[in-house]
Amino acid sequence: MIRASWGCALGVARIETLRLMVDRPSIGLIVLVPALQLVLFGYAVNLTPKNIPIAIAPSCDAQGDLISRAVADAGSFRLIPTDHAAHPATQYISSRRALVAIDCNAGQAPSLAADASDPSAVRPAVAILEAALLREVLGSVIPEAQRRSEVLWLYNPDARTAWSLAPGLVGVVVMITMLMLGALTLVREREQGSWEGLLATPVTALDALLGKLAPYVVVAVVQAAIVIALARVLFGMPALGNVAVLLLATAVFALAHLTLGFALSALAYSQIQAIQAAVFFYLPSMLLSGFMFPFEGMPGWAQMLGNALPLTHFVRSARGVLLKGYGASEVVAEMWPVALFAFAAAGAAVAFYRRRLS
Amino acid sequence: MFTPETARSVPEYAIAVRGLTKRFGRRLAIEDLTLSVKSGEICGLAGANGGGKSTSLRLLAGLIAPDHGEGLVLGCDLLRSARRVRHEVGYLAQRSTLYPTLSVQENLRFRAAVFGSRDPASAADRQIEAFGLAEFTAVSVARLSGGWCRQVELAATLIHRPRVLLLDEPTAGLDPAARQAIWRRLISLAAQGTAIVLSTHDFVEAQRCARILLLSEGRIRASGSPHEVAAQFDALALIVSGPDVLSLADRLQSRLVLAAHPMGNDIRLVVSADARGSVEALIVSQGCRSTATSLTLEDAALVVAHRAGALL
Numbered sequence: 001m002i003r004a005s006w007g008c009a010l011g012v013a014r015i016e017t018l019r020l021m022v023d024r025p026s027i028g029l030i031v032l033v034p035a036l037q038l039v040l041f042g043y044a045v046n047l048t049p050k051n052i053p054i055a056i057a058p059s060c061d062a063q064g065d066l067i068s069r070a071v072a073d074a075g076s077f078r079l080i081p082t083d084h085a086a087h088p089a090t091q092y093i094s095s096r097r098a099l100v101a102i103d104c105n106a107g108q109a110p111s112l113a114a115d116a117s118d119p120s121a122v123r124p125a126v127a128i129l130e131a132a133l134l135r136e137v138l139g140s141v142i143p144e145a146q147r148r149s150e151v152l153w154l155y156n157p158d159a160r161t162a163w164s165l166a167p168g169l170v171g172v173v174v175m176i177t178m179l180m181l182g183a184l185t186l187v188r189e190r191e192q193g194s195w196e197g198l199l200a201t202p203v204t205a206l207d208a209l210l211g212k213l214a215p216y217v218v219v220a221v222v223q224a225a226i227v228i229a230l231a232r233v234l235f236g237m238p239a240l241g242n243v244a245v246l247l248l249a250t251a252v253f254a255l256a257h258l259t260l261g262f263a264l265s266a267l268a269y270s271q272i273q274a275i276q277a278a279v280f281f282y283l284p285s286m287l288l289s290g291f292m293f294p295f296e297g298m299p300g301w302a303q304m305l306g307n308a309l310p311l312t313h314f315v316r317s318a319r320g321v322l323l324k325g326y327g328a329s330e331v332v333a334e335m336w337p338v339a340l341f342a343f344a345a346a347g348a349a350v351a352f353y354r355r356r357l358s
Numbered sequence: 359m360f361t362p363e364t365a366r367s368v369p370e371y372a373i374a375v376r377g378l379t380k381r382f383g384r385r386l387a388i389e390d391l392t393l394s395v396k397s398g399e400i401c402g403l404a405g406a407n408g409g410g411k412s413t414s415l416r417l418l419a420g421l422i423a424p425d426h427g428e429g430l431v432l433g434c435d436l437l438r439s440a441r442r443v444r445h446e447v448g449y450l451a452q453r454s455t456l457y458p459t460l461s462v463q464e465n466l467r468f469r470a471a472v473f474g475s476r477d478p479a480s481a482a483d484r485q486i487e488a489f490g491l492a493e494f495t496a497v498s499v500a501r502l503s504g505g506w507c508r509q510v511e512l513a514a515t516l517i518h519r520p521r522v523l524l525l526d527e528p529t530a531g532l533d534p535a536a537r538q539a540i541w542r543r544l545i546s547l548a549a550q551g552t553a554i555v556l557s558t559h560d561f562v563e564a565q566r567c568a569r570i571l572l573l574s575e576g577r578i579r580a581s582g583s584p585h586e587v588a589a590q591f592d593a594l595a596l597i598v599s600g601p602d603v604l605s606l607a608d609r610l611q612s613r614l615v616l617a618a619h620p621m622g623n624d625i626r627l628v629v630s631a632d633a634r635g636s637v638e639a640l641i642v643s644q645g646c647r648s649t650a651t652s653l654t655l656e657d658a659a660l661v662v663a664h665r666a667g668a669l670l
Contacts, residue, residue, distance in 0.1 A: 007471065007472070007474055008471075008472045010471070011468055011471030011472040011478070012472065014468070014471070015457065015460070015464070015468040018460055018464055019457060019459060019460060022459050022460065022498075023459065192457075192458065193451065193453035193454050193455050194454075194455050194456065194457050195455075196421070196451045196453070196455050197451060197455025197456070197514075198455070199421050199444075200419055200421055200444060200449035200451065200455070201444060201469070201472045201473060202441055202444050202445040202472060202473065202474070203472050204441065207472075354421075354422070
C-alpha cells in the first residue's frame with residue numbers, strides 16, 4: 001500500500017516553492033499571462049457580428065427601400081457601393097468586396113449569397129438579416145407590434161462577449177499552465193540530475209506527487225482569482241454565485257491537470273516529449289469543451305469525448321457560478337468527474353514515477 | 359559462503375546480497391552480484407564504463423528493484439523494505455543531485471527534512487560547519503566549483519548519519535587536492551564503522567579500497583584485495599626498453615599483446631602467460647630488452663576488457 005509521509009511531502013513542497021520563488025521570470029509570467037490574455041480577449045474578441053460588408057445588387061432597385069430597412073434593422077452590416085457592371089451579385093463576393101450579397105429577380109423573394117469560407121463570421125449575421133427581411137415583408141400585412149417576438153436574454157442580457165469568454169478563460173489559463181508545469185516537473189529534474197537524489201531518499205512517489213504539486217495548486221487559485229477580479233473590474237462581469245466554491249473547484253481542476261502532467265513527465269524521455277504530450281491533450285480540450293465552439297453542435301461521440309475532459313466541466317461550473325449564481329451543490333454535481341479524473345491521473349503518476357531510471 | 363541468512367546473525371555485515379541481476383529491456387546491466395561488506399570496510403566496484411557499477415549501487419541503495427536475487431542492507435530486505443533501505447543508507451549519485459538554483463543551506467536543509475530530521479535547519483548548519491562550507495552557506499550550488507559541489511553533495515549524503523555509504527564515482531573529475539579531501543573523510547567514516555561501497559574507473563584510486571570487485575559488461579570478473587585481483591589473471595607485464603619501442607608496441611598490439619602503453623622512454627606491455635615466450639623473442643629480435651613484472655589492477659582490467667572484446 002502506498003502511504004504518504006507528511007514530513008517528506010512537506011519537505012518536497014517547501015523545496016518546490018523555493019525553486020519557484022527564485023525563478024522570478026516564471027513567477028512574472030504566471031501572474032502576467034492570465035491578465036494579458038483577459039485584456040486581449042476581452043477587448044479584441046467580439047462574437048456579435050459587426051461591420052460585415054454587404055452588397056445590394058442593382059437588380060433590387062425596385063425593392064430597395066424594403067431591403068435597405070432590413071439591412072439597417074439587422075445592425076450587423078456595412079453597405080458597400082454597387083455598380084451596374086457587377087452581375088450576378090456573387091461577383092461582389094468573389095472580388096472580395098463583400099461577404100454577403102443580395103440579388104433580386106422579378107416576382108421572387110430576394111436571394112442572399114454569403115462567403116461561407118469563414119461561416120462563424122457570416123452565418124449569424126445572415127440569420128439576423130433573414131429574420132429582418134421576413135419582418136419587412138410581413139410588415140405590409142401584420143401590425144408592427146406582432147412582427148417582433150420578445151426574447152428574454154438571461155444571464156448575459158447584453159450578450160457581452162467578455163462575460164461569456166472570461167469564465168472559460170479562467171479554465172483555459174489554469175489548464176495550460178498546470179499541464180505544462182506538471183509535465184516539466186519530473187523530466188526537468190531528471191535532466192538536471194536532482195531526481196536521482198530524490199529517489200535515493202525515503203520520499204515515496206505519493207510524497208513527491210503531493211509535495212511537488214501542492215505549491216502549483218496555490219498558483220492556479222491565484223491565477224483564477226486574477227482573471228475573475230480583472231474581468232469584474234474591466235468588464236463589469238458579475239459574480240452571482242459563490243466565488244470561494246469556484247476557487248475550490250479551480251484547485252480540483254488544477255490538480256487534475258497537474259497529476260496528468262506529472263504522469264506524462266514520468267513517462268517522457270525529454271522536456272520536448274513532455275510538452276508535446278501536454279499539447280496533445282490541451283488542444284482537444286479547448287476545442288471540445290464548449291469554450292470556443294457550441295458544445296451542443298458537436299456530434300454525439302465528440303460530446304462524449306468532451307464530457308471526459310475536465311475543461312468541459314470547469315467551463316460549465318465557472319459560467320454557472322459567475323453568471324448564473326451556482327452554489328456548492330451545483331458545482332459539486334458538475335465537478336465530480338474532474339475529481340475522478342484527478343484521482344485516476346494521480347494513480348498513473350504514482351505508478352510511472354520510477355519508470356525512467358535506467 | 360556468506361549468505362543473507364547468515365547476515366541476520368552476524369550484525370557486523372552491513373551489506374549481504376546474493377545473485378542480484380538487473381536487465382533494462384534486453385540489455386544486461388548486472389548479473390549475479392554477490393557481495394558482503396562489513397561495517398568499517400571500504401569496498402570498491404572497479405571497471406570500465408558500462409560495466410554495471412552504477413546499477414549495482416542503485417540496487418544496493420534500493421533505488422531500483424532487482425529482477426532476481428536477494429539481499430539485506432543493515433538488516434533490511436532489499437526487495438520488501440526498499441524504502442527502509444533508502445532511509446538507512448547514504449547514496450551519492452554520479453551526477454550532482456543538488457538543486458542548482460538553491461543555496462547550499464537550502465539543499466542541505468531539504469535533505470535533512472526528507473530524512474526525518476526534527477530540526478532540519480540545525481542539521482544543515484552542523485554539516486556546513488563540519489565540511490567547512492560556512493562561506494558558501496547562502497551561495498547557490500550552481501556557482502560552486504566542482505570540488506566544493508562534491509563536498510556539498512557528500513555533506514547532503516551524510517546528513518542523516520548513515521551506517522552504509524554507497525558512492526558512485528565520488529571523486530570523478532576532481533583535482534588531487536579535492537580527491538584527497540574526500541578520501542580523508544571516507545577513511546574517517548570507515549574508522550568510525552561506516553561500511554562504504556564506491557565505484558570508480560580510476561584504478562589508482564581503486565587500490566585504496568580494502569576489497570574490490572572488478573566488473574565488466576555486467577559481470578563480476580574478479581574479486582578480492584587489489585593485489586589478489588591482479589594475481590587472478592594468467593598474464594604478466596613486460597617493461598620494454600630499447601630503440602624505437604613505440605613502433606614495436608604498435609606492431610605487437612593487435613597480435614600477441616593484450617595492452618600496451620608508454621611509460622616515459624619505455625613501454626609497458628600486458629601479455630598472456632602463454633604468449634610470453636613469443637613476445638620476448640620478438641622484443642630481442644628488434645634489439646630491445648624486457649623486464650617481467652606483476653600485473654597492476656589497471657593491467658588486470660585491461661586483460662578483462664581485451665578478453666571481453668572491448669579492446670581491439
